[in-house]
Amino acid sequence: MEQRYRANLVNSLSGFKSANLIGTMDSNGKTNLAIFSSVVHLGASPALIGFVMRPDNVPRDTLKNIKDSGAYTINQVNRSIWQKAHQTSARYDENVSEFDAVSLTPLLRSGFVPPFVKESNLQLAVELVEIMPITANNTLFIIGKITDLFLPENAISVDGYLDIEACQSVAISGLDSYHSTKRLARLSYAKPFKEVEQLNVDNSVICSNGEEDLCTYGKC
Amino acid sequence: MEQRYRANLVNSLSGFKSANLIGTMDSNGKTNLAIFSSVVHLGASPALIGFVMRPDNVPRDTLKNIKDSGAYTINQVNRSIWQKAHQTSARYDENVSEFDAVSLTPLLRSGFVPPFVKESNLQLAVELVEIMPITANNTLFIIGKITDLFLPENAISVDGYLDIEACQSVAISGLDSYHSTKRLARLSYAKPFKEVEQLNVDNSVICSNGEEDLCTYGKC
Numbered sequence: 502m503e504q505r506y507r508a509n510l511v512n513s514l515s516g517f518k519s520a521n522l523i524g525t526m527d528s529n530g531k532t533n534l535a536i537f538s539s540v541v542h543l544g545a546s547p548a549l550i551g552f553v554m555r556p557d558n559v560p561r562d563t564l565k566n567i568k569d570s571g572a573y574t575i576n577q578v579n580r581s582i583w584q585k586a587h588q589t590s591a592r593y594d595e596n597v598s599e600f601d602a603v604s605l606t607p608l609l610r611s612g613f614v615p616p617f618v619k620e621s622n623l624q625l626a627v628e629l630v631e632i633m634p635i636t637a638n639n640t641l642f643i644i645g646k647i648t649d650l651f652l653p654e655n656a657i658s659v660d661g662y663l664d665i666e667a668c669q670s671v672a673i674s675g676l677d678s679y680h681s682t683k684r685l686a687r688l689s690y691a692k693p694f695k696e697v698e699q700l701n702v703d704n705s706v707i708c709s710n711g712e713e714d715l716c717t718y719g720k721c
Numbered sequence: 722m723e724q725r726y727r728a729n730l731v732n733s734l735s736g737f738k739s740a741n742l743i744g745t746m747d748s749n750g751k752t753n754l755a756i757f758s759s760v761v762h763l764g765a766s767p768a769l770i771g772f773v774m775r776p777d778n779v780p781r782d783t784l785k786n787i788k789d790s791g792a793y794t795i796n797q798v799n800r801s802i803w804q805k806a807h808q809t810s811a812r813y814d815e816n817v818s819e820f821d822a823v824s825l826t827p828l829l830r831s832g833f834v835p836p837f838v839k840e841s842n843l844q845l846a847v848e849l850v851e852i853m854p855i856t857a858n859n860t861l862f863i864i865g866k867i868t869d870l871f872l873p874e875n876a877i878s879v880d881g882y883l884d885i886e887a888c889q890s891v892a893i894s895g896l897d898s899y900h901s902t903k904r905l906a907r908l909s910y911a912k913p914f915k916e917v918e919q920l921n922v923d924n925s926v927i928c929s930n931g932e933e934d935l936c937t938y939g940k941c
Contacts, residue, residue, distance in 0.1 A: 502768070502879070505779060509881030511765040514867060516797050516846055516885065516891035518741025518904065522864070529865040541761045542738070543773055544858040545731040546724070550854075553860075555765055577736050583905060584917055591911035602913065616896055625734060631858050632907030635771075637850050637864055642771075661722070662895045665736065667907035670903065672892050673880045675932075677920070678907045682737065682892055682900035685803060688896070691811035693822065697804055700897070 513675040520578035520673045522586055523552070524607070524616045525566030532601040532607045532616045533562040536586045538673040540575060548647040550575065550627065553639050562595060567643065570614050571629045573648075576621035579669040583679045584621075610651075617651065622668040624651040660704045662687065667702075733895040740798035740893045741858075742806055743772070743784030745826070752827045752836045753782040754819040756806045756847060756891040763924060770795065770847065770869040775860050787863065790834050791849045795867075796841035799889040803899045830871075837871065842888040844871040862938045863939075880924045882907065 503512070518538040525533045554564055567573050578586040585603040593602055600607045600616070607616035608624075617624040621685035627645035637641055656664050672680045686699035686707060700705040722730070738758040745753045751935070763769035774784055787793050798806040805823040814821055820827045827836035830843075837844040847865035855862055876884050892900045906919035906927060919927040 506881035507768075508765045510877060511867070512762055513883035514768070514795075514870070515760050515762040515770055516843075516844065516863075516890055517737050517739055518739065519736025521736055539761050539763075540735050541759050541773065542732055542735040543759075543855065544775075544860055548727075548731045549855075549858050550735055551773075555764075557736060575734075580905070584908065587908045588911050590919055591913045591915075592903075593798055593913050597913075599737045623734065623736075631855075633853060633855070634865065635763060635769075635851075636892075637754055637866075638767060638769050640764055642853075642862065644855065646857075647731070650734070656812070657730060661726035662898065663730055663733035665733055665894050666898075666900065669734055672900075673904055674885050674890075674902075675907075675924035677910070678922075679905040680884065680888075680892075681905055682888065682894075682902050685800070685891065685899040685901055687898045688804065688807045690899070691808050693811045693813050695811075695818075700758065702898075711811045717768055 509675055514706060517672040517674055517680065517713060518680065520583065520586065520671050522576040522578060522589065522618050522621065523563055524576060524618060525563050526615045527566050528569055529597075532598045533566055534589050534605065534618065534674050536578070536589050537561045545646065550625070550629065550647055551642055551644045553640055554642055555657070564641070566615070567629055570631070572614050573627050573629070573645065574615045574617045575625040575627055576615070576618035576664065577623035577668070577670045580671060580681060581669070582618075582620045583671050584711040587679070588637065622652060623670065624625055624667065625649070658703050662702065662704065664702050729895055736842070736852045737892040737894055737900065740803065740806065740811065740891050740899065742796040742798060742838050742841065743783055744781050744796060744838060746790060746835050747782065747786050748789055751816075752818045752820050753786055754825065754838065755783045756809050756826050757796065763864065768863060769850065770867055771847070773860055773864055774863055784861070786835070787849055788852070792834050793849070793865065794835045794837045794849050795845040795847055796838035797885065797888070797890045799842055800891060800901060801839045801889070803891050807897070807899070833900050839885035842872060843885065843890065845869070846893040882922065883925065884922050
């Protein structure tokens, strides 16, 4: 297979992916921003999150800054910024901040070194835990601990579920395809030989007469 | 935070997730099936794919079978089977096959030990490469190599992009929320100081007059 064809195809095989902007700062105070589709949940307690990086990949600055500062931000991409977010994958010179280049706003918060993305509805502060080399293909798995959340509290349901669809978060497929979503339903905790129930965002059971999802959209 | 509340919240923070059923077989020929939302693309050449597993997690059989046989299948969940897929997360006894319990069809193929899910449009045969312990939270990162694909060839675009939306693949958010998707657009390869273009599924540029995505749906 031709290299680009293969990259497009294999990148589609895992299914839908998360869309996140990772923000970092170097020791001179220069900000850096790069989109990643490989951010993955690792565990709730402690709150660990991982993502995959090629050492020889476009956002070399991201890796260097994470190593140097031990900190980064993860900012979920939404429908207002998906095109700007994609543009951060261009190979800008080291002296250019992607924030400036794509017109996103770096948000500096007291007590945090790396910049958040002001236009993102869901912003995480993350401390580096470990960089695990994946020897099979010379990539790196970057593991971090979520220390702080910045998000609209009313998007959190009574049982802790966060309505990222109401926050207009987008999904990615392949290398370059962006998708909005429509909830089919939440499903009840599965037990053997008991049919699962369809739930609303607030964990209440959806009426079996086919009534529509009663959740409130537009919370973010 | 209460444990379940925390699990719901933290599981939402990474963004949208893939929905896949992992099929395995034990040494006695008993099949096993479990849903995972942590399957992630690791690299195109070689075609590597990873997922996260807790050693003390529900689908213990999956881990044992992967260790014993060195092989598994990854089957993308679609709109026809998402509820059955969710039901595989129930704690069935070891002697129960989830295929039977949730009424999905094990598809055995010559030359492959583990069963595929017949009802899935995108089925991958995977060979185990490495089980990496994540010491920070006692989970495992299972890395495999995709050896064979079973999918509708006409869902592959001219440039290798696979239209998983046309295959009705679903996305997951949090622990239990399932979503269908609507493509915003593909975007052109990003270059510094050049505006990205919106592309159709076949990599052609979408007319700037706002014409709708011209892709053909319903290929799967």
